[in-house]
Amino acid sequence: MADPNTDCIPGPLDQMPERLETLLHIENVGKEFPMNDGSTFVALKDFTLEIQNIKNKPQIVSLLGPSGSGKTTALRIIAGLDKPTSGSVLITNGAEHQLRPVRVGDVGVVFQRYPLFEDLNVLHNLIDPAVRSGMSKEKAKDKALRLLDEFDLVKQGLAWPLQLSGGQRQRVAILQQLMLDRHFIILDEPFSGLDPVNILNVIKLISNIAHQHTLNTFLIITHDVTSALIISDHLYLLGRERDAGGVPQQGSKVMKQYDLIAEGLAYRSDIEDLPRFSEIRKEIRLVEFPKL
Amino acid sequence: METSAKSPATIASDSGYPLREMVRVYGAVGGFARSHIVIGWIVLFLLVWFFNPIKAMPYPGEVLTAFQRMWNAPGSSGLVYNVYVTLKLNLVGVLISSVLSLVISYLAVIPLFQPFNKFVQWLRYIPIVGFNLVFLTLFAIGWPMKVAMLTTGMSFFLVTSMTGVIVGIPQMKYELARVLGYNDWHVFYSVVVRPTLPAMIDMIAQNAAMGWVMITAIETFNRTEGGIGSQIYAYTSTNQLAEVYAYLLIIGVIAVLEDGLLSLIKRVLFPYSLVAERA
Numbered sequence: 021m022a023d024p025n026t027d028c029i030p031g032p033l034d035q036m037p038e039r040l041e042t043l044l045h046i047e048n049v050g051k052e053f054p055m056n057d058g059s060t061f062v063a064l065k066d067f068t069l070e071i072q073n074i075k076n077k078p079q080i081v082s083l084l085g086p087s088g089s090g091k092t093t094a095l096r097i098i099a100g101l102d103k104p105t106s107g108s109v110l111i112t113n114g115a116e117h118q119l120r121p122v123r124v125g126d127v128g129v130v131f132q133r134y135p136l137f138e139d140l141n142v143l144h145n146l147i148d149p150a151v152r153s154g155m156s157k158e159k160a161k162d163k164a165l166r167l168l169d170e171f172d173l174v175k176q177g178l179a180w181p182l183q184l185s186g187g188q189r190q191r192v193a194i195l196q197q198l199m200l201d202r203h204f205i206i207l208d209e210p211f212s213g214l215d216p217v218n219i220l221n222v223i224k225l226i227s228n229i230a231h232q233h234t235l236n237t238f239l240i241i242t243h244d245v246t247s248a249l250i251i252s253d254h255l256y257l258l259g260r261e262r263d264a265g266g267v268p269q270q271g272s273k274v275m276k277q278y279d280l281i282a283e284g285l286a287y288r289s290d291i292e293d294l295p296r297f298s299e300i301r302k303e304i305r306l307v308e309f310p311k312l
Numbered sequence: 313m314e315t316s317a318k319s320p321a322t323i324a325s326d327s328g329y330p331l332r333e334m335v336r337v338y339g340a341v342g343g344f345a346r347s348h349i350v351i352g353w354i355v356l357f358l359l360v361w362f363f364n365p366i367k368a369m370p371y372p373g374e375v376l377t378a379f380q381r382m383w384n385a386p387g388s389s390g391l392v393y394n395v396y397v398t399l400k401l402n403l404v405g406v407l408i409s410s411v412l413s414l415v416i417s418y419l420a421v422i423p424l425f426q427p428f429n430k431f432v433q434w435l436r437y438i439p440i441v442g443f444n445l446v447f448l449t450l451f452a453i454g455w456p457m458k459v460a461m462l463t464t465g466m467s468f469f470l471v472t473s474m475t476g477v478i479v480g481i482p483q484m485k486y487e488l489a490r491v492l493g494y495n496d497w498h499v500f501y502s503v504v505v506r507p508t509l510p511a512m513i514d515m516i517a518q519n520a521a522m523g524w525v526m527i528t529a530i531e532t533f534n535r536t537e538g539g540i541g542s543q544i545y546a547y548t549s550t551n552q553l554a555e556v557y558a559y560l561l562i563i564g565v566i567a568v569l570e571d572g573l574l575s576l577i578k579r580v581l582f583p584y585s586l587v588a589e590r591a
Contacts, residue, residue, distance in 0.1 A: 101487055125493035135484045139507040139584050148502070149492040180584045200493065 028231040029076045032287045040073040041112065043237050044098070044204065045119055049107035050271065051093050063093040065271025067107070069256055071237055077287065078230035079237040082248035084304070085258035086312050090272035091241045094258065095206055098239065100124035111204065128197030128205040132212060134189040136181040142192055143168070143177040150199040160199065167195045171225070187218055194229065203235040211244045219244070223251045245304050249297060253286040254279055257304065259312025276308055370554040375561065378554035388538045395562060398527055398540040401455075402566075405462035405523055410516050412463065413470035417512075420475050421504050429475055436468035440526065441533070454536045461534075465526045466519050473515040477508050510578050510585035517574040524563055 049067040052060045067090075071079050085091050096102040098109055100122045110119035111126055136145050146164035151157055168174050171191050176184060184192065190210065197205050210226065211219045230236045242248050248255055255278040260268040280286040283296055291297050333339035334349060341349070361372055370378070382391040416432055419425035440461055447464075451457040481503060489499045531541025540559050547555040579586050 099491055101490065124490045127491065129487075129491040131484055131488065133484070135482070135488045137485075137488075137502060137507065138588065139582065141584075149494070152495075152498050152502075153493050180587045182584070182587045196492070 027076070028078055028234050028236075030231060031289075033077070037077055037281060038075040040075055042070055042110075042119060043073050043079065043112050043235070044069070044071040044239075045108075045110040046070070046098065047108050047110075049094075049097060049104045049109060051090075051097060051102070052105045062270035063090045063272065064097070064104070066273045067094060067258075069274055071239070071254070073235060074253065074281070076234055077253070078232075078234060079254075080226065080230050080240065080252050081238070081254045081256065082240040082242055082252040083256050083258055084242060084245060084248050085272065086243060086309060089258045089260070089312055091243075091258055092208070094272075095129070095208055095239075095241050098122065099127045099129045099206055101129075126202070126204065128200065128202045130190070130193045130197060130205065130207045130210065132208040134186075134193040136189065136192060136196065138181050141178050141180055142173065142184070145181065145192060146196055146199050149196060153200055155199075163199060164195075167198060171195060186213070187221070190222065191225065194225070198229065203233060204237045204239070206239045206241065208241045209243075210240060211242060211247045219247055223247060226251060245301055245309070246292075249280070249285065249301055249304075250291055253281050257308055257312060262311065275312060368553065370557055374554040375557050378552070378558040382555060382558060389543075391562075394538050394540055394543050394559075395566075397538050398531065399566065401458055401462060401531075401539065402520070402523055402527055402570075404459055405466060405527070406516065406520050408459070408463045409466040409470055409519070409523075410512075413467045413474050414512060416467070416471050417474035417478055418500075418505060420478055421500065429471065432468060433472045433475065436472055438468075440465040440529075444533075453534065458530050458534050458537075461530045462523060462526055465530075466523050469522055470515060470519045473518065474512055477511045477515060478504060481508065510582040510588075513574055513578040513582075517571055520570055520574070521567055524567055528563075 046067060046069040049064055050062070051064040051067075052062050055061050069083075071081055073079065083091055083094060093102070097104050100109075101124055109122045111122045112119050137148065140148055143161075143164055146167065147157070147160045150160035150163065155163075165174075165177070168177050173188060173191060173195070176188055176192075181189060181192070194205070194207075207226065210222055214222060226238055226240070230238050240248060240251065256274045257276040258272050259275045260270070260272050261275070262268050278300060283300065285291050285294065285297055285300070288294070330341070330345045333341050334345060358372070361369075364371075379391070385391065387393065416425075416429055420429040443461070443464060447457050447460050451460045485503045485507075486499060489503050494502060527539070528541035528544055531539040532545040535542035535545065540563065544556050544559050547553070547559075
């Protein structure tokens with residue numbers, strides 16, 4: 021039976037949702053890389069971002085930015101793959117509602133090219149991580165089969181990853197992360213290289229998965245403004261400040277954020293018909309992006 | 313192991329003229345045409361052999377007669393005995409050097425062992441005879457010394473090839489395992505060892521071929537037990553070239569069989585490698 025306090029309610033909400041505890045807190049993160057000539061390249065500087073648990077809704081947040089704006093660096097730091105030079109990334113594991121420094125493995129990542137274990141078939145690509153995380157083989161197999169069934173991949177269960185189409189591979193990569201019962205997943209450029217129909221399919225897929233639990237939090241790293249606006253409840257623009265002469269300074273940070281819940285654009289299937297959607301999209305594309 | 317050029321589907325196109333396709337870059341050649349190409353090359357080889365103008369090279373009939381003489385030769389100068397001695401040495405050498413090299417190569421992912429791995433790779437530049445004195449001190453002349461020389465010589469090259477496979481693992485594979493919560497041991501097994509085993513078999517096959525080159529040199533140096541190498545040396549010194557070529561043919565046949573066997577093992581144990589080859 022659905023619990024109205026913890027389970028997701030599909031579709032638009034009647035009133036502004038209640039914002040609960042903080043799930044991810046990124047504060048003043050900086051990341052510098054030493055260069056061959058002895059100088060330092062500043063990829064991120066004072067990068068700050070917070071994601072809060074929204075009652076009865078999952079969290080889908082997009083981090084938008086042009087190429088070279090530090091999106092991948094941010095992803096790696098949030099996932100715990102790289103340590104920031106300064107600042108901190110705190111995350112809650114959901115159950116305890118207590119923030120602690122992120123560790124690699126806390127956050128699921130669906131990488132851009134959807135790497136999988138090529139030497140394992142699809143079913144075992146799902147079972148293997150779950151078993152290594154301590155789940156029994158039987159339980160892992162049951163869960164994997166359920167997920168494959170739910171996401172229309174049963175026929176591909178015994179296929180090798182190299183035999184999958186791009187879309188199937190993406191779904192398997194997402195399911196692999198779902199096997200571990202983690203609520204926080206980063207998707208790196210999930211719309212990259214897809215045609216409009218498949219972009220909509222991916223948006224539906226992410227939304228469906230996200231709505232399975234109110235603590236589910238998806239951070240989407242992308243430069244696709246339209247898709248990010250359609251799927252997200254919050255949108256952050258990552259870029260570099262410019263000096264008076266218009267020269268970009270070193271170190272990217274969040275330059276602007278959009279609360280799409282407050283804008284009345286979140287959780288709606290007819291979002292593309294709304295004038296505000298077009299306004300924001302135009303603003304980002306023509307005004308904000310060129311400044312980043 | 314022999315490698316064959318793949319036909320990228322994007323490039324290949326069937327013009328409808330098989331002969332034209334045979335000479336095009338990645339021409340779309342079917343199985344029937346491919347078998348004819350192979351037969352054509354065999355016929356060409358035989359023609360060159362039958363009518364070759366080089367007097368030093370024995371004709372096929374002479375080699376066939378040499379086979380007969382070698383087959384009928386008694387005891388340790390016989391064909392079966394010498395092939396057995398060399399084949400045994402080859403198999404033992406391949407087995408030991410493969411295990412040793414796998415261990416040294418896989419340990420290269422651990423920083424502590426990386427300098428040792430580099431050192432072993434560097435040793436491939438040193439002629440194997442440079443180690444003779446060391447081997448003479450450590451091993452008895454005969455079988456143990458031959459095994460030691462072959463194993464050591466092959467391992468230097470195997471470690472180089474195998475480490476190349478490990479270095480080629482994309483960083484993203486490690487990161488996938490890390491974000492899935494794998495510990496060091498799981499990463500090592502799931503990213504480094506398990507997926508590279510088919511490529512390691514390829515490396516073993518390549519170096520097994522190199523092993524045959526070393527074997528003949530080692531058996532020439534150490535002739536106490538006989539073997540193909542010592543026989544080739546003996547027949548060369550008495551100018552019995554038909555016998556030499558007969559043994560070279562045997563080496564060729566054994567090498568092809570060994571290649572096929574390793575390829576079969578790879579396909580049976582790691583069926584996905586077949587998919588990867590076709591991809």
